[in-house]
Amino acid sequence: xxxxxxxxxxxxxxxxxxxxxxxxVRLLVHARSGACVALKAxxxxxxxxxxxxxxxxxxxxxxAEGGAREAALHRALRHPHVLRCLGERVHxxxxxxxLEYAQGGELFDRIxxxxxxx
Numbered sequence: 001x002x003x004x005x006x007x008x009x010x011x012x013x014x015x016x017x018x019x020x021x022x023x024x025v026r027l028l029v030h031a032r033s034g035a036c037v038a039l040k041a042x043x044x045x046x047x048x049x050x051x052x053x054x055x056x057x058x059x060x061x062x063x064a065e066g067g068a069r070e071a072a073l074h075r076a077l078r079h080p081h082v083l084r085c086l087g088e089r090v091h092x093x094x095x096x097x098x099l100e101y102a103q104g105g106e107l108f109d110r111i112x113x114x115x116x117x118x
Contacts, residue, residue, distance in 0.1 A: 007039065008089075018106060022067040023094070027101065036101040037086060040074075042067030044095045071095050 007013050007028060014027040014036075023042040029035070044067055074085040074097055083100040090096070104110060111117045 011037075013039070022070060025099075028098075038083070038099040038101045040097040040099055042071060042095045042097065044068065044090065044093060067095055071097060074099065 010031050011028045012031055014029045017025040017027050017038060019025070023040060026039045026041070028037050028039045071088065075088070077085075083102060086098045086100065088095065088097050
């Protein structure tokens, strides 16, 4: 999924917002309205994950488990201070979560800038 390409009809991949243990987050922009959402791409189980576990590495299986757990948590959470999950899509080896987009960068970085929180 390259930046500048269309991922879902009418939505363009603008940039990578961040990367984590189980996947990455990209910014999607609606071509007509300019609305933004965060697209979280989580690795999911599959042949690669099972093969990794069979070889003793287990890394792929752990990533898939963590990604599935994160997707379930996003679906279940309903709180005004937590980004809402707007939808999801499963394709090939990825589980995609469409989340509310919050500008301002990483929460961890913002906490570090506030002396009262460090």
